Amino acid sequence: MSKLPIVAIIDDEESVRATTDSLVRSLGYIVHTFASAEEFLRSDWLNDFACVMTDVQMPGMSGVQLQDHLRGQDYRVPFIFFTAFPDEKTRAHALAAGAVCYLTKPFEGDGLVQCLQAAVETHDRGGGN
Secondary structure, three states: OOOOOEEEEEOOOHHHHHHHHHHHHHOOOEEEEEOOHHHHHOOOOHHHEEEEEEEOOOOOOOHHHHHHHHHOOOOOOOEEEEEOOOOHHHHHHHHHOOOOEEEEOOOOHHHHHHHHHHHHHHHHHHHOO
16 A cells, blocks of 8 residues: 655745645645744654645745755755745746746646646655655
8 A cells, every 4th residue: 555645835824834735635645734944844754755845935944945955965855836926036946956846826726736746756756855
């Protein structure tokens, strides 16, 4: 029996965490939510995630800084970014560092579902830890 994929959702806005959590759980995934990149880094599940979904701009460490930090430690879990403040330079950096998707808030649920499926497939093919 295969293990259900575990997804991390990181966003400083509680409403975004709750809405995204509900959508991702409805697809059959296990979800852990975090209010900051720092909270995520302190979690006991770092090596269990099939995908990290994170806001780009947050107080403290940004989502892109989190991705850079983890890539520097050879952490290869797929990232999906979402932002209310799209910036082409940030988008290009995130995608060049291996992000699967870069979505603009508010994003369509279908778009997020497609990104999540692509990320989990990447992880399952060995693109993750």
